[in-house]
Amino acid sequence: MLSLFDIAAILLVLSAIFGWVNERFIGLPHVIGLLVMALATSIGLIVLDQFMPWLGVQRVVAGAIKSIDFYKALMNGMLAFLLFAGGLQVDLGRLRAEAAAVGLMATVGVVISTVIVGFGFYALAQIIGVDLPLAWAMVFGALISPTDPVAVLALLKSVDLPQRLEIKIAGESLFNDGVGVVIFTLLIGIATRAGHLTIANVGEAFLMEAVGGAVLGLIVGLITVRAMEAVDNYPVEILITLGLVTGLYALALRLHMSGPIAVVVAGILVGNRGVRTAMSETTREHLFQFWEIIDELLNSVLFLLIGLEVLVVSVDPSLAALAAATIPLVLTARFVSVSAPLTLLSLHHTFTRGSIPILTWGGMRGGISVALALAVPTLEFREPILIATYAVVVFSIVVQGLTITPLVRRLIGEGAEP
Numbered sequence: 208m209l210s211l212f213d214i215a216a217i218l219l220v221l222s223a224i225f226g227w228v229n230e231r232f233i234g235l236p237h238v239i240g241l242l243v244m245a246l247a248t249s250i251g252l253i254v255l256d257q258f259m260p261w262l263g264v265q266r267v268v269a270g271a272i273k274s275i276d277f278y279k280a281l282m283n284g285m286l287a288f289l290l291f292a293g294g295l296q297v298d299l300g301r302l303r304a305e306a307a308a309v310g311l312m313a314t315v316g317v318v319i320s321t322v323i324v325g326f327g328f329y330a331l332a333q334i335i336g337v338d339l340p341l342a343w344a345m346v347f348g349a350l351i352s353p354t355d356p357v358a359v360l361a362l363l364k365s366v367d368l369p370q371r372l373e374i375k376i377a378g379e380s381l382f383n384d385g386v387g388v389v390i391f392t393l394l395i396g397i398a399t400r401a402g403h404l405t406i407a408n409v410g411e412a413f414l415m416e417a418v419g420g421a422v423l424g425l426i427v428g429l430i431t432v433r434a435m436e437a438v439d440n441y442p443v444e445i446l447i448t449l450g451l452v453t454g455l456y457a458l459a460l461r462l463h464m465s466g467p468i469a470v471v472v473a474g475i476l477v478g479n480r481g482v483r484t485a486m487s488e489t490t491r492e493h494l495f496q497f498w499e500i501i502d503e504l505l506n507s508v509l510f511l512l513i514g515l516e517v518l519v520v521s522v523d524p525s526l527a528a529l530a531a532a533t534i535p536l537v538l539t540a541r542f543v544s545v546s547a548p549l550t551l552l553s554l555h556h557t558f559t560r561g562s563i564p565i566l567t568w569g570g571m572r573g574g575i576s577v578a579l580a581l582a583v584p585t586l587e588f589r590e591p592i593l594i595a596t597y598a599v600v601v602f603s604i605v606v607q608g609l610t611i612t613p614l615v616r617r618l619i620g621e622g623a624e625p
Contacts (some may be wrong), residue, residue, distance in 0.1 A: 211269055217271060221245075222507040237503075238361045238510040239608050245514020252518065278578045285505045286575070287456035287470050291448070292502035293360045293381055294474020295495065301374045302475070307556070308375050311548035312566075313383035317352050319547060321390055323361040323540035324348035331532050332591065337525075342398035349394050350579035351537055351572060351594075351599055352544070353387030356380040356467075356575030358604055361506050366612050368567075369619065372559045376569050380530070385468035385573055389416045391579055399584060418464030418576040424472030425453045432477060435485035441493040444486065448477060448494065450581060509574050513600065515523065516577065526591050530598035537599050542567045542598050561618030572596075572603045 209217075222241065229240030272554035302309065324340070325348030332339040358378035363373060389412050431451045435444050452470055459466040482491055545566045549558060580596040583589040 209274055213269065214275060218511060222511050225511065234289055236361075236365045237607065238358075238506050239604060241507055242510045242514045242601075242604055245511045246517060250317050250516040265518060268515075270615060272512075272515050273519050275512070277512060277574075278582045280512070281509065281574050281578045283460070283510055286467060287452050288501055289357050289360075289505055289509075290467050291452045291474040292498040293356055293377070293607060294358075294471040295478035295498055297377060297381070297475050297478060298374065299475055299479040301370060302378050303377060305371060305374050307552055308548060308558075309378035309382065311552070312375070312379045312545060313485050314386055316379075316544035316548055317383050317386050317390065320352035320537075320540040320544040321345065321348040323388075323543060324351055324537055327536045327540070328533060328595070331529055331536065334582070335529050335532070337529055339588055340398070342394070343583075343592065346391065346394045346398050346583065347580075347592045347595065348540075349387060349391040351576050352390075352540065352598060353383040353572040354380040355573030355575050356384060356471075357506060357509060357575070358571040358608075359503075359569070361510075362569065362571055362608055363613065366615060368565070368615060369559050372562055372565060373499065375562070376566060379566075380570075381471045384466060385417050385420060385465035386413075387575075388465065388467070389413055395584070398588075415463060416465045417468055419462070420459055420468035421472050421482055423459055423462070423464055424455065424469035425476065426460075427451065427469070428473035428476035431473065432481045432485050432495045435477075435481055437604070439490065441487075442489040444490050445494050445497050448498070451477070456489045510604075512576060513574055513604075516581075517597070520593055520597060521596070523590060530595045533595040534599055534602050537572075538567065541570050545570070545606065559619065561615075564616060564618060565611070568607055568614055571607055572600045574600075576600055591606055 218272060225241050225244040226237060229235055229237065233240055233244075235243060252265040252268060253623075255262065322345075325345035328347050329339065329341045330345065341509035356377075359376055368376070393412055428451070430622060431447060435447055438444065449475060455469050455473055456466040460468040486494065542563070546563050549563055549566075552558075575591075576596050577600055580589070580593045583592055
C-alpha cells in the first residue's frame with residue numbers, strides 16, 4: 208500500500224522527468240507536453256500488458272493511480288491554490304470593463320451550452336445505440352460546458368492575445384466553473400431522483416453557491432488585505448495568503464458556498480488592492496513568484512494525472528463513435544453560447560476582431576470536467592459520460608491548445624490593438 212508521500216514522490220518524479228524530456232527534445236508547451244507524454248505512457252503500458260501480461264506493469268501503475276481520488280485531489284485540494292494564483296494575475300480595471308461579456312458567458316452561456324450538449328448527447332446516444340436517459344445526458348452537458356480555468360490560464364501563458372480578449376477568456380473561465388458545478392449538482396439530484404428542478408431551487412442554489420461564495424471571498428479578502436497592511440515581512444505575508452486560500456476554501460465548502468468563486472474573488476482583491484496598499488515592492492515580487500511556482504508545480508502534476516487516469520478508465524470500443532461525435536457537438540454548443548451573449552452586447556459595445564471564433568476555440572476543458580465525470584454516482588451511465596469527457600478534454604488540450612496561436616495570428620495578425 209503506497210503512502211501519501213510515496214504517491215506525491217512518484218507524481219513529482221514523473222513530472223520532472225517528462226518535463227525535462229519535453230523541454231530538451233520535444234518542445235511542446237509545458238502542460239500539453241506532460242499530458243501527451245502521460246497519455247503515450249498510459250497507452251504504451253496498456254499495449255505492453257496485452258503482449259506481456261506476465262510483467263504486470265500496468266496493474267502496478269494502475270493500482271497506484273486508483274489510490275488517488277482524482278475528484279478530491281482536484282476539487283478539494285489543488286483547485287483552491289490554482290484559482291487563487293489565477294485570480295492574482297487578473298487586472299480588476301480590465302475585468303470591470305469586460306464585466307458584461309464575462310458575466311453573460313459565465314452564466315447564460317453555461318446554461319445555453321448545457322442544454323445544447325445535453326439534448327445533443329442524448330440524440331447521439333440514441334442514434335449510436337447507447338442506452339442513456341435524457342437526465343444523464345443533461346448531467347454530461349453541465350459538466351462539460353464550463354471552460355476549465357486551469358487549462359485556460361495555462362494556455363494564455365503561451366498565446367499573445369489582445370488584452371480585452373485575454374481578460375474575457377480568463378475572467379469567464381475563473382467564474383463559470385462555479386456556475387457549472389451548481390447546475391451539475393442540481394441535475395445529479397434529478398437524475399438520481401433525489402430532487403426536482405424548480406425555478407426556486409435554481410435561484411436558491413445560485414444565490415447560496417455563487418453569490419454567497421463571491422460575498423464570502425470579498426469579506427475574507429478584505430480582512431486579509433488589512434492584515435497584510437499591518438506588516439512588512441514577505442515570508443509572513445506569503446504565509447497569510449496560504450492561510451487565506453486553505454481557510455477560505457474549507458469555510459466555503461462547510462457553508463455550502465462556492466469555494467472556487469470565493470478564492471477567485473479573494474485572489475483578485477489581493478492581486479489588485481493588496482498590491483496597491485499592503486505590499487512593498489520586495490513583498491510583491493516574492494509573493495507573485497511564490498504563487499507562480501505553486502501554479503506551475505500543481506499544473507504539472509494535474510496534467511500528468513489527467514494522462515495517467517486513462518489506465519483506470521475502462522474503455523468500451525463500442526463507445527468510441529459516441530466519444531468522437533461528442534467533440535463537434537461540444538464545439539458547436541460553445542460557438543452558440545459565445546455568439547449569443549456577444550451578439551446581444553454588440554448592440555452597445557465593440558469587440559476585438561475574431562472574438563467569437565477565438566473564444567470558441569480557446570474555451571478549453573480540463574481536469575474539472577474529468578473530476579466531475581468521475582464523481583457521477585451511477586456506474587451504469589458513468590462509462591459513456593466518462594469516455595466522452597476524456598475525448599473532449601484530450602482534444603481540447605492537445606488539438607485546440609496547439610492550434611490556438613496560429614488561429615489568433617490568422618484572425619488578428621501581429622501587433623493587434625489591445
